[in-house]
Amino acid sequence: MRLRRAHSLTCYWHEDEFVVHPYLGGTPTALHPVAAEVLSAFDSWVEAAKATEELDHLTPDTVAEAVEALREAGALLVEDSDEAERDELAARTWETWAPEAPFFHYGTQIDAERLPADREQAREQARNDTADAAGPQHRVFTEYPEAERVLLPRVPAELDVPLGRALYARRTVRDFTGDPVPLATLAALLVTTFGPTDFIDSGRSALFRRTSPAGGSRQELDAYVGVLAVEGLSPGFYHYNLREHSLELVSPGLTRDEMTHLGTDQPWVGSVAFTVVLASVIDRMSSKYELPRSYRVSLLNAGHLGQTFALTATALGLGPLQTGAFYDEALARRIGLDNIGSIPVYLLGAGYAADEQPYAAPLAGLEAFRRTRLT
Ligand SMILES: Cc1cc2nc3c(=O)[nH]c(=O)nc-3n(C[C@H](O)[C@H](O)[C@H](O)COP(=O)(O)O)c2cc1C
Known part of the structure; x- marks a missing residue:
């Protein structure tokens, strides 16, 4: 043998x-x-x-x-x-x-044979005991109390676009006019995508929900806004404080060239009006969910937020983009994250779409289908 x-x-x-x-x-x-x-x-x-x-x-x-x-x-x-x-x-x-x-x-696959129910139950109990004794193990909200802040306008978002229209109008945009976006538009996008819609009682603490589903409802994903052209805001990276509905300046100054570079030198990443970096706070998820599978769930959560961001941006008249390609360490450091406890996982952006979209792929014609193995 x-x-x-x-x-x-x-x-x-x-x-x-x-x-x-x-x-x-x-x-x-x-x-x-x-x-x-x-x-x-x-x-x-x-x-x-x-x-x-x-x-x-x-x-x-x-x-x-x-x-x-x-x-x-x-x-x-x-x-x-x-x-x-x-x-x-x-x-x-x-x-x-x-x-x-x-x-x-x-x-990170779940294997029933390796997960005896009693063992998991015992662990869950131990975690709950610890949490009860020591209070909540994680903070629900990320905040920068010392940072300079800009309170965002609380105006009703004009989101009365039919869902079907937003769904079919959404396209990844790579060519932008460069025009600044009004602060109220950015505020509407942020509150709709990331703001709390309500709070639930998880049994051990209050947790909030958003317009997107989130595995575990831990809301481990924070939003950092890279401002390039937004009326009333200086360029720089801001943390979206969703409890206060404010932007907290975490790293001043940002140029289109730098943003492009952080997005692995894809030229369109720096041509948006603003980017949004989704950063996952590890202990907000791991303090409750011990299985490494939860990391996968966090990435799925980011995808959901990305889709809500894109649809909302579209409904607000903006062109969205998203990319999984960025220089992780450099982007994290630029925002002031250690890339350990809080890690960038998804890079979004939006601005006004240009009339011409030279970067957009043309629609497929007969020739393209002839070159394609369809089945
Ligand atoms: C997770 C994810 C990552 C993406 N990464 C990139 C990227 O790095 N560069 C890019 O130009 N487009 C990127 N895109 C955009 C896709 O290329 C785009 O969604 C696809 O071509 C379909 O076009 P549509 O979004 O207009 O439907 C990404 C999209 C998603 C959902």
């Missing part, structure tokens, strides 16, 4: 233990670090006895013990097994994004 090291495999140190994590379906297992060396002898299909010969500086017992543990964990696969076939398929399919993306995806 020949064995091979799983392709879908990550090894790391966690809480002082060396962990072998065959993420496609194996079990994360803490082993002696010698396991890594044993794994190195299984690059391709090989008999365990042959591999043991190669590892002649280790005793045969050590190798046998490690091989046994690695097989059990799913880090060593048996030739022609279903697991080996799936591992090959995953390696081919995810090759371009490996190992980061498949590790994140499969490593």
Whole structure:
């Protein structure tokens, strides 16, 4: 019987233990670090006895013990097994994004067999006990009390555009007039997308809701506005204080060139009237939800906010854009975030759309369909 090291495999140190994590379906297992060396002898299909010969500086017992543990964990696969076939398929399919993306995806899957209900219940209880004893573990709102602030106008947003019209009119815009946007328009967009619509009693504390659904309703996503051309505001990055409905200046000054650069040098990112950086506050989510799956949920939450932003901007007569491409660390630092407790996850923007849209792709004609494998 020949064995091979799983392709879908990550090894790391966690809480002082060396962990072998065959993420496609194996079990994360803490082993002696010698396991890594044993794994190195299984690059391709090989008999365990042959591999043991190669590892002649280790005793045969050590190798046998490690091989046994690695097989059990799913880090060593048996030739022609279903697991080996799936591992090959995953390696081919995810090759371009490996190992980061498949590790994140499969490593955060929920597996009923590994989540005994009583264990989860016990953990949940422990968390609630701690929260009750120590008070809420996280702040519902991010605030910058010392920052210079601009109170935003509270005017009713003119959002009486039929939903169908907003849905079909929404387009990602990449060419803008450069005209400044009235403060009231920005205010309407911010309050509609990010402001609280009401508060609920979660059992342990009050939480607020927005016009977008949010997994867990922790509202871990903060909005930072990069002002380029908004009437009455100096360029710079502001935090949208949604409790106060104000903008708090967190980092003064912003040029179109700098904004473009932060958006990985995509020229349209700096040509908007303003950008909005969605930043996820880790402990607002992790203090309640322990499973790493919650990180995925936070990204989904950002998508929902992005869609509400785009539709609302459209209804207000603005052209929206969004991008997942930005220099994470540079953008975070520019806003004053440490990129650890609060991390940028999505970059949005809006402004007045230009009449001409040279960056927009033309509609597909017959020629394009002829070049396309449709089925
Ligand atoms: C999550 C996400 C990321 C995107 N990233 C970029 C980007 O980096 N650059 C860009 O020009 N457009 C980006 N877009 C816009 C898409 O290219 C655009 O939505 C797509 O071409 C469909 O056009 P539409 O939005 O007008 O329907 C992104 C859109 C989404 C939803």
